[in-house]
Amino acid sequence: MTRYIVQRMVGMLVVVLLVLTIAFVIVRLAPGDPAALMLGPEATPAEAAELRERLGLNEPIPIQYLSFVGNALRGDLGTSIFFNQPVTRVLLARAEPTVYLALFSLIIALIIAVPIGIYAAYRRGSWLDQTAISTAMLAASVPSFWTGLMFQRYLATELGWFPAAGYGGPDADFWVRMGHLVLPSIVLGIVNSALILRFTRASMLDVLGEDYVRTARSKGMTEWRVVLRHALKNAAIPIITVIGLTFALLVSGAVVTERVFNIPGMGNLVVSAVLRRDYPVIQGTLIVVATLYVFINLLTDLLYLLVDKRVRY
Amino acid sequence: MSISRTWMTSAAAIAIGLSAYSVPAWADNTLDVAIIGEADTLDPMLSTKDVVSIVTQHFVETLYTFDANWNVAPLLAVDLPEISDDGRTYRIALRQGITFHDGSSMDSADVVASLQRWTEMASRGKAVADRIEAIEAVDANTVEIRMTEPYSPLLSLLAFSNSAAAIYPEEVLGEALSAIVGTGPYKIIEHVPDQYLQLGRFEAYQARDEEPNGPAGGRLQLADEIRFIPVPDPNTRVEGLLSGQYDFADGLPAESYARIAESEAAEPVLLRPFGWPIFAINHKDGLLTDLNVRKALQAALPHDDMMFAAFGDDNFFIVDAPMYPEGWTWRNDAGTELYNQNDQARAAELLDAAGYEGTPLRILTSRQYEFHFKMAEVAKMALEAAGFAVQMDVVDWATLGQRRNDPALWDIYITHSPFLPEPALTSLYSATSRLGWAEPDKEATLAAFTTATDQAEREALFADLQKAVFEDVGFIKIGGFNALQGQRTGMTGVNPSPWPYFWNARPQ
Numbered sequence: 001m002t003r004y005i006v007q008r009m010v011g012m013l014v015v016v017l018l019v020l021t022i023a024f025v026i027v028r029l030a031p032g033d034p035a036a037l038m039l040g041p042e043a044t045p046a047e048a049a050e051l052r053e054r055l056g057l058n059e060p061i062p063i064q065y066l067s068f069v070g071n072a073l074r075g076d077l078g079t080s081i082f083f084n085q086p087v088t089r090v091l092l093a094r095a096e097p098t099v100y101l102a103l104f105s106l107i108i109a110l111i112i113a114v115p116i117g118i119y120a121a122y123r124r125g126s127w128l129d130q131t132a133i134s135t136a137m138l139a140a141s142v143p144s145f146w147t148g149l150m151f152q153r154y155l156a157t158e159l160g161w162f163p164a165a166g167y168g169g170p171d172a173d174f175w176v177r178m179g180h181l182v183l184p185s186i187v188l189g190i191v192n193s194a195l196i197l198r199f200t201r202a203s204m205l206d207v208l209g210e211d212y213v214r215t216a217r218s219k220g221m222t223e224w225r226v227v228l229r230h231a232l233k234n235a236a237i238p239i240i241t242v243i244g245l246t247f248a249l250l251v252s253g254a255v256v257t258e259r260v261f262n263i264p265g266m267g268n269l270v271v272s273a274v275l276r277r278d279y280p281v282i283q284g285t286l287i288v289v290a291t292l293y294v295f296i297n298l299l300t301d302l303l304y305l306l307v308d309k310r311v312r313y
Numbered sequence: 314m315s316i317s318r319t320w321m322t323s324a325a326a327i328a329i330g331l332s333a334y335s336v337p338a339w340a341d342n343t344l345d346v347a348i349i350g351e352a353d354t355l356d357p358m359l360s361t362k363d364v365v366s367i368v369t370q371h372f373v374e375t376l377y378t379f380d381a382n383w384n385v386a387p388l389l390a391v392d393l394p395e396i397s398d399d400g401r402t403y404r405i406a407l408r409q410g411i412t413f414h415d416g417s418s419m420d421s422a423d424v425v426a427s428l429q430r431w432t433e434m435a436s437r438g439k440a441v442a443d444r445i446e447a448i449e450a451v452d453a454n455t456v457e458i459r460m461t462e463p464y465s466p467l468l469s470l471l472a473f474s475n476s477a478a479a480i481y482p483e484e485v486l487g488e489a490l491s492a493i494v495g496t497g498p499y500k501i502i503e504h505v506p507d508q509y510l511q512l513g514r515f516e517a518y519q520a521r522d523e524e525p526n527g528p529a530g531g532r533l534q535l536a537d538e539i540r541f542i543p544v545p546d547p548n549t550r551v552e553g554l555l556s557g558q559y560d561f562a563d564g565l566p567a568e569s570y571a572r573i574a575e576s577e578a579a580e581p582v583l584l585r586p587f588g589w590p591i592f593a594i595n596h597k598d599g600l601l602t603d604l605n606v607r608k609a610l611q612a613a614l615p616h617d618d619m620m621f622a623a624f625g626d627d628n629f630f631i632v633d634a635p636m637y638p639e640g641w642t643w644r645n646d647a648g649t650e651l652y653n654q655n656d657q658a659r660a661a662e663l664l665d666a667a668g669y670e671g672t673p674l675r676i677l678t679s680r681q682y683e684f685h686f687k688m689a690e691v692a693k694m695a696l697e698a699a700g701f702a703v704q705m706d707v708v709d710w711a712t713l714g715q716r717r718n719d720p721a722l723w724d725i726y727i728t729h730s731p732f733l734p735e736p737a738l739t740s741l742y743s744a745t746s747r748l749g750w751a752e753p754d755k756e757a758t759l760a761a762f763t764t765a766t767d768q769a770e771r772e773a774l775f776a777d778l779q780k781a782v783f784e785d786v787g788f789i790k791i792g793g794f795n796a797l798q799g800q801r802t803g804m805t806g807v808n809p810s811p812w813p814y815f816w817n818a819r820p821q
Contacts, residue, residue: 005787032711038353038374040361083506156544164556165549170503170511262544264508277711
């Protein structure tokens with residue numbers, strides 16, 4: 001088992017290095033000059049060239065790459081061109097809203113998807129089952145920005161039930177900030193519930209048709225125990241897989257939702273960084289996201305061990 | 314934790330979060346202003362972006378500023394300067410008893426050092442540096458600026474909040490400021506990039522005695538705090554304004570006008586006029602170095618269609634020829650018969666005369682300003698009807714910013730500008746801009762324009778300059794457009810401006 005974990009960690013390092021390299025190359029290939037952008041429209045080409053020199057952007061690309069990788073391995077992700085602060089500090093500030101947003105969205109998605117998915121499988125063919133499937137289809141097809149915009153306009157602006165945007169001002173405490181995350185979490189929760197619902201339903205359908213379920217019933221177990229203790233536990237692996245993937249996706253930054261609701265998370269940061277050509281921040285964010293993604297996948301795989309005793313690594 | 318406990322905790326969190334939220338009220342005397350993005354720097358000498366001017370003008374000040382009619386008015390100076398008879402020496406008396414946010418007093422040494430830095434580091438300062446012979450302190454409260462020749466735009470440059478000649482304490486100056494400290498009515502409390510810039514009233518501020526007159530005159534510091542909140546998505550700025558979360562929102566899409574007008578929480582603020590979209594022409598390299606091709610371009614463009622496609626609503630645009638709108642002293646009619654010809658046949662003749670062989674005309678634009686892109690699309694159709702081959706290079710703004718610095722890559726790029734109080738503040742007229750328009754007669758007119766000191770003379774010279782813009786096709790003004798901002802219903806003290814200021818703002 002330890003060997004398994006070590007193997008996975010090594011794999012993680014390889015993935016991160018790959019992502020790093022690809023990110024570095026692609027971003028540098030894109031045209032656009034952070035210096036010219038920062039100085040504004042009245043700056044002359046000479047001024048932009050001077051600033052580029054000062055920012056070290058004229059160094060040969062391989063040198064820039066090697067120094068970046070070298071520093072990254074020591075935990076130094078460089079300095080943001082735009083903020084003039086260490087990238088790690090910028091990212092740490094942005095991690096909090098994104099992680100909480102991902103967590104809340106996942107919780108809401110689970111609250112919607114799991115009970116309905118189980119019940120839809122249990123009462124297969126019923127009106128609830130059919131409604132659930134078509135609603136899930138709708139939720140998955142409608143773009144998240146549209147859902148976000150509609151919720152923002154009607155629930156926040158028109159009805160005033162939630163703040164329209166932001167993450168709270170200087171005097172906001174933790175609870176006010178979490179309050180700002182409620183509406184975007186609902187949006188993301190609904191959008192992401194569809195896949196989990198379908199997987200839950202499909203997996204439960206498989207399991208509910210198994211012999212041991214019939215056996216459990218004939219032994220006189222209550223339906224409640226049959227469905228939840230026997231069926232669900234056995235159906236869990238695909239469901240956990242899709243939950244893990246969903247969480248990883250959410251944490252990589254719900255870019256559009258963060259933009260619409262002006263949440264200062266990693267998704268919003270990476271969009272702004274791309275528009276500003278803030279290379280260190282773009283690279284840093286991609287590394288963190290790739291690492292998180294691989295890590296969450298590892299955790300998901302380890303979770304199987306808890307659920308299914310037959311799984312061995 | 315079992316599932317039910319997690320459930321309960323989350324439900325509790327949501328409930329508490331919701332109850333803690335309420336529509337922000339003026340009761341706490343803070344003003345929340347939604348701006349279009351995070352300011353690139355808090356030192357206005359280092360960037361010419363408008364969002365930088367908007368925020369920095371609250372904590373740093375200049376010797377002069379503009380009043381409500383865009384006349385230069387004194388701010389840190391006592392009065393307008395004493396100008397010598399030959400127009401070359403400006404003697405400026407400084408107000409006394411002015412303190413900086415760090416407690417130090419302002420004196421001529423601070424002013425001289427700040428102005429020196431401005432000529433070395435600020436784009437607009439650098440452009441004028443070689444005309445300045447010396448900047449000196451005469452005594453503790455007087456400075457003198459000596460020019461190599463008369464230069465009438467100098468005062469406007471010293472008044473402009475963009476690339477501002479801001480006055481800092483001598484001690485904080487350097488390539489980067491060691492602290493952002495100014496004399497302004499508000500000082501920085503906290504800055505969390507991409508979240509907010511929190512400014513608090515500077516209690517030791519010395520306001521001028523006069524009544525507020527635009528940005529000039531008294532600055533009343535009515536709000537305890539002003540918070541600038543970067544909100545990059547324009548729609549989110551609208552929603553935040555309408556839901557009461559923001560007291561003011563800049564840069565709103567024209568389509569949201571009706572919704573804001575109907576709302577009880579907010580009212581629209583129409584900047585009429587705001588500015589002008591521009592086709593900037595490459596005089597250094599390429600097709601448009603030939604006057605006949607430029608004239609063909611000018612003849613072919615359908616300004617009415619372009620403006621309509623870009624703005625869609627009569628409330629928001631005007632097809633108007635002179636460089637300045639109605640009511641501005643610089644407005645005149647010279648050369649305007651060449652505007653909006655919309656004559657593709659004539660353009661085709663001019664192209665023939667130029668011996669045009671089908672080289673693509675490259676238009677560099679971006680969808681980041683959707684109205685630029687729409688104008689380009691309409692222009693393309695008309696230009697093709699006139700016989701041009703047109704190549705549209707549509708890129709993001711960062712790429713455009715880089716490409717327009719290389720004259721080998723474009724023939725036209727699209728931009729826009731607010732109407733600026735002093736024509737010489739618009740770099741387009743100058744041969745040193747990236748357009749490189751260096752026609753000799755125009756250069757002579759421009760030189761005379763910037764050295765003349767009599768206003769009537771300057772207005773006549775400007776008419777000649779405008780004529781050159783049309784006859785030599787220096788660049789093309791497409792029309793005039795209005796901009797939309799929004800404020801909390803009943804708020805007073807905020808004047809419509811491309812660089813809105815909030816020291817006199819008071820919601821109802």
